[in-house]
Amino acid sequence: MKTPLLLLPLLAVTVGLAEADDKYAIKAGTVLTMAGDPITNGVIVIEGGRITAIGSADEVKIPWDAAVLDASDLTAAPGFVEAYTSSGMDRPNENVELAPYLNIRDSIDPVSFYFEDSLRAGVTTLNVQQGAACVIGGMGMVVQPFGLTVEEMLVRPNSGLIMSAAPKSGKSRATQAQALREAFGDLRRHLEQLVQEKRDGNDRARREALYQGRDLSGERGLGRAMVSDAWTVEGLELVPRGEIDEKMEPLLDVVEGTTDVYFYCGSPVDVHQALAIARDNGFLASTTLVLDASCWKAADLIKEAGVQVVLDPALTRTERDPRTGEEDEVFIPGVFAEKGITFALSSRNTTNESMWFQVATCIANGMSVEDAWAAATTSPAAMLGLDGRVGSLRKGADGDVVLYSGDPLSISSHVEFVVLDGKLVYDRSKDIRTKHLLEGIQPEGGSADEASDEGDK
Amino acid sequence: MLSLLLTAATLAPIPALGAEDTTQTSWNIHAERVYTGTGEVLKNALIAVEDGKIASIRPGRSAPEGAIQAKAITAGMIDLSVRVHGGFRSVEQAREIQPHLSVEPAIDLYDPAWKRLAASGITTALLSPMDRNVIGGHAVVLKTAGPEELAARKVTTPRPILRGAIGSEPSSGNHPAFGTPTDFYSRRPTTRMGVEWEWRKAFFDAVNAGGDESRDFPGAEELRSCLRGERLLIIQAWATQDIRTAIYLKEEMAREGFGNLDLVIDAAAEAWREPDFLTRNKTTIILPPFPAGGRTTDGAFLAWNRTAELAGMGVRMCLSSHGASNATEKLERQGAYARRAGLTFDQTLAAVTTNPAAVLGLSDQLGTVEVGRDADLVLWSGTPFEASSRVVGVLVAGELARDPR
Known part of the structure; x- marks a missing residue:
C-alpha cells in the first residue's frame, strides 16, 4: 500500500x-x-x-x-504575529452558546494546511481562538505554526476567552446581549448561593466537588476575597476556589481581570454592547475588540474606552449613499491610526490578504513604514502578552526568524x-x-x- | 520622437486650471517617473493635457505651481473582459447563436460600477455580453468615465468584435425537454459537446447560406465576415480542453478553406498547460483574475508562475479584473499578481495597456503616454504594480475621474 x-x-x-x-x-x-x-x-x-x-x-x-x-x-x-484567528481547528465553532470552560487545545489541528500556509506567508505566532459564532466561547491559546502535537506548537496557553456581541445564528442582537448579561448574572447568583450555603453550614458544594474528583488541595482548598473593578460578592473568601462550579469559574477569572477577553463585534452597534458589558463586569482593561470592517464608525467610542483592537483582513470598505448613489471608500487602519488607537492587522494567508500584503497595503495608503510593520509584529505581540518575546528580533527574544528573497514587502x-x-x-x-x-x-x-x-x- | 516632443513643448501653452470643475479636460500633470509604454521611462516629466489629448511631455522639469503631482504615471489601463449591464433582463438569451445582436442596448451607464472601474485605473473597457449563450453577440468598447450617453463614451474600433464562449457555461442553464418543453431553457446544448457542435454548425451553416439565400439566417453575414477576418472573435475558454476546442475550430475553418478567424481567447486560465496551441497560431489570450488558490471557473487551474513562461514564449497576453473593483481583485492588483508570478515590469505594463490596445486595433490612440494619444492616464503613489503603492489618480480622456489631491 x-x-x-x-x-x-x-x-x-x-x-x-x-x-x-x-x-x-x-x-x-x-x-x-x-x-x-x-x-x-x-x-x-x-x-x-x-x-x-x-x-x-x-x-x-x-x-x-x-x-x-x-x-x-x-x-x-x-x-508576523496574528493577534486573532479562528482557523487551524478541527471545527471552529462550538454549538453550545456558553462554553467558557472549553479549551481550544482540544480542537487545534496541527496538520491543518492553515499552519503550513502560515509558514509560507511568514506568520510565526498565532493566537487561535474559537470562532465568533458563540455567546461566550472557549479559552484560546498562542501557538507557532509548526509541530505534530498541540504541545509542540504551544507558545502561551490560556490566551483569553472569546465573546461575541454579534448575534449567534438563531439569535437577535437583543437576545445575544441578554445572554451575555445573563451569564454574568448567573455567575453572581451562583457565588452568592455558595457564600450563603457556607454561612448556613451546608456543605453541598464541597461534597459535589469531592464527588467530581476536583482538586481541593493547596490554593484550591482556600477561599479568597473577590477582587473586581465592577462588582463583588461579599464573603467569597469563605468559599474555597475549588468548590466553585467549573463551568462558572472561568467567568469569575474574567470579572477579576485575570483572564483576557477577545470580544468580537460584527457591526458598530455591537461595539456599544461589548464595551458596556465589559465595563459593567470589570474586564474593560483586559479586553481586546475583534472588529468587523464596518466597526470603524465606532472608533471614537473605542478611543474613549481605551481598548485595543484587531482589524478585519479587509482593509478598505466602500459604502454607498442610498439616496445619491455616491460611494465612499474608507481606509480602515487609517481611521484607527489617526485616533491613536492601538491596532493589530489580521490576515487570511492568501496572496492578497497575507500579513506582508496587509502591511504593504497600509504603506500604499499613506501609513509610515514603521507604523505599518508594528501593526503586524510588535503591536499584536504586546496584545498577546509576548512583548519582547515575539514580533521583534532582539537579545532574549524567541529564535523565530523569517528569511525573504528581498524586501519582505516587495x-x-x-x-x-x-x-x-x-x-x-x-x-x-x-x-x-x-x-x-x-x-x-x-x-x-x-x-x-x-x-x-x-x-x- | 524627441524632436516631436520638443516641438510640442515649445508650442503648448500651459493650460489654466479651474478649481473644482470636473468636466475640465486640460491639465498640467507632473510625475517623478512616467512609464510611457514605449520602453522609455521619463524622469520628472511634465505632461500637458489639452482637450482630452496629450499635448506635450517634457522630461527633466520641476512641477509648476498648480500642477497635479504623482510619483509615477502610466497610460490608462484597458480591461477586455468587463460586464456592466442589467443581467438576464437586459442581455438577450433567446437564441444560442446571435451574432447579429450587440450588447450595446443592455449597457447601463448609470451603474455605480463605472465610477469604481474608472477609480481603479481602468480607462477603457470592452463590454461583453453574458456567456450563457454560445455566440452572445457583439462587444463594444467604452471609456469608463464621461457623460452618461453611449455616443460620447463609445470608442470606435477598426473592426467589430464578436464574442462567444466554449465550456460548461453556455449550456449550464439548459436542460433537455422530456416530452413537452417546460420552460425557456428546455433546449440544447446541455453539454460541452453540444456547445462545440453549435459553434461548428453555425459557421458551416453561414458558409452554406453564402451561396444560397434560402438558407440565410440572422447573423450568417456576421459569421462570414469573421471568416474573412473583418471581425475580431473573442472566445471565452477557461479549461485546457476548451482552449483546444477554440483552436481546433480556427484550424478547421482554415483547413476547409472557409477563412481565417482572428481569435482571442478570454479567461484562458489553463493556457499554460499547452502553450504550443497558442504559439502555433499566434493566439492572444486574456488571463482571468489570478485566483488565490489557483482554482478558477470550469474546474480550470491557473498555476501562477507559468504565466512568465507563456510570456517568454511570445504569447501576447492581457490581464483582466473581470470588472471587479474591490480592493483585492481590481486590475492594478492583477498587475501586481502578474509581477509576483514572474512577469517583468514591462511585460506587466504591456499586458494592461499596449497589448489590449493592439487587440482592439487602437494602438494609435490608446495604451501609451505619447503626444497626440488620448489623455488616459493613471497616477500612482509609487512604483506601479507594487504591493506598497496604489492608484491615486485617474484621467479618462482628460477628465479627472479620480482626483489625487
Whole structure:
C-alpha cells in the first residue's frame, strides 16, 4: 500500500528539515529587527531557542559549534504575529452558546494546511481562538505554526476567552446581549448561593466537588476575597476556589481581570454592547475588540474606552449613499491610526490578504513604514502578552526568524526560510505544495487523485 | 520622437486650471517617473493635457505651481473582459447563436460600477455580453468615465468584435425537454459537446447560406465576415480542453478553406498547460483574475508562475479584473499578481495597456503616454504594480475621474 500522498509535503517539512542543534546562527544580508535600525550583513545567534546575540558580522561572533544558515543574499525579519484567528481547528465553532470552560487545545489541528500556509506567508505566532459564532466561547491559546502535537506548537496557553456581541445564528442582537448579561448574572447568583450555603453550614458544594474528583488541595482548598473593578460578592473568601462550579469559574477569572477577553463585534452597534458589558463586569482593561470592517464608525467610542483592537483582513470598505448613489471608500487602519488607537492587522494567508500584503497595503495608503510593520509584529505581540518575546528580533527574544528573497514587502519577494526557536522548519526549495500550486508540477509519484484511483482497483 | 516632443513643448501653452470643475479636460500633470509604454521611462516629466489629448511631455522639469503631482504615471489601463449591464433582463438569451445582436442596448451607464472601474485605473473597457449563450453577440468598447450617453463614451474600433464562449457555461442553464418543453431553457446544448457542435454548425451553416439565400439566417453575414477576418472573435475558454476546442475550430475553418478567424481567447486560465496551441497560431489570450488558490471557473487551474513562461514564449497576453473593483481583485492588483508570478515590469505594463490596445486595433490612440494619444492616464503613489503603492489618480480622456489631491 502506498503512503497517502497528501501527507508527503508535510513529512518533507517536518522530518526533512527540523534540526536538533542547540546553537544556530543565521547570516543575513539585511536584518529588519523592529527594535532599531536595520542591520546590514547581520548575524543572529540562537541558543536554546532564544536569541543570544544579534548585530552586524563585525560585532557578533558565531560560536564554533553552531549550525549556520548562510543567507547572505536574503533579508531577515521577525515573523508576523496574528493577534486573532479562528482557523487551524478541527471545527471552529462550538454549538453550545456558553462554553467558557472549553479549551481550544482540544480542537487545534496541527496538520491543518492553515499552519503550513502560515509558514509560507511568514506568520510565526498565532493566537487561535474559537470562532465568533458563540455567546461566550472557549479559552484560546498562542501557538507557532509548526509541530505534530498541540504541545509542540504551544507558545502561551490560556490566551483569553472569546465573546461575541454579534448575534449567534438563531439569535437577535437583543437576545445575544441578554445572554451575555445573563451569564454574568448567573455567575453572581451562583457565588452568592455558595457564600450563603457556607454561612448556613451546608456543605453541598464541597461534597459535589469531592464527588467530581476536583482538586481541593493547596490554593484550591482556600477561599479568597473577590477582587473586581465592577462588582463583588461579599464573603467569597469563605468559599474555597475549588468548590466553585467549573463551568462558572472561568467567568469569575474574567470579572477579576485575570483572564483576557477577545470580544468580537460584527457591526458598530455591537461595539456599544461589548464595551458596556465589559465595563459593567470589570474586564474593560483586559479586553481586546475583534472588529468587523464596518466597526470603524465606532472608533471614537473605542478611543474613549481605551481598548485595543484587531482589524478585519479587509482593509478598505466602500459604502454607498442610498439616496445619491455616491460611494465612499474608507481606509480602515487609517481611521484607527489617526485616533491613536492601538491596532493589530489580521490576515487570511492568501496572496492578497497575507500579513506582508496587509502591511504593504497600509504603506500604499499613506501609513509610515514603521507604523505599518508594528501593526503586524510588535503591536499584536504586546496584545498577546509576548512583548519582547515575539514580533521583534532582539537579545532574549524567541529564535523565530523569517528569511525573504528581498524586501519582505516587495511584490516579487518570497519567504525562503523560516526558523522557529532556532530550528529550520521551512525551506521553500523543498516545499512541494508550493511547486504544485505555483508551477503546476505534480508531486512525484502522481497526484492524490491518481492514488485514490488505484485504491478503487 | 524627441524632436516631436520638443516641438510640442515649445508650442503648448500651459493650460489654466479651474478649481473644482470636473468636466475640465486640460491639465498640467507632473510625475517623478512616467512609464510611457514605449520602453522609455521619463524622469520628472511634465505632461500637458489639452482637450482630452496629450499635448506635450517634457522630461527633466520641476512641477509648476498648480500642477497635479504623482510619483509615477502610466497610460490608462484597458480591461477586455468587463460586464456592466442589467443581467438576464437586459442581455438577450433567446437564441444560442446571435451574432447579429450587440450588447450595446443592455449597457447601463448609470451603474455605480463605472465610477469604481474608472477609480481603479481602468480607462477603457470592452463590454461583453453574458456567456450563457454560445455566440452572445457583439462587444463594444467604452471609456469608463464621461457623460452618461453611449455616443460620447463609445470608442470606435477598426473592426467589430464578436464574442462567444466554449465550456460548461453556455449550456449550464439548459436542460433537455422530456416530452413537452417546460420552460425557456428546455433546449440544447446541455453539454460541452453540444456547445462545440453549435459553434461548428453555425459557421458551416453561414458558409452554406453564402451561396444560397434560402438558407440565410440572422447573423450568417456576421459569421462570414469573421471568416474573412473583418471581425475580431473573442472566445471565452477557461479549461485546457476548451482552449483546444477554440483552436481546433480556427484550424478547421482554415483547413476547409472557409477563412481565417482572428481569435482571442478570454479567461484562458489553463493556457499554460499547452502553450504550443497558442504559439502555433499566434493566439492572444486574456488571463482571468489570478485566483488565490489557483482554482478558477470550469474546474480550470491557473498555476501562477507559468504565466512568465507563456510570456517568454511570445504569447501576447492581457490581464483582466473581470470588472471587479474591490480592493483585492481590481486590475492594478492583477498587475501586481502578474509581477509576483514572474512577469517583468514591462511585460506587466504591456499586458494592461499596449497589448489590449493592439487587440482592439487602437494602438494609435490608446495604451501609451505619447503626444497626440488620448489623455488616459493613471497616477500612482509609487512604483506601479507594487504591493506598497496604489492608484491615486485617474484621467479618462482628460477628465479627472479620480482626483489625487
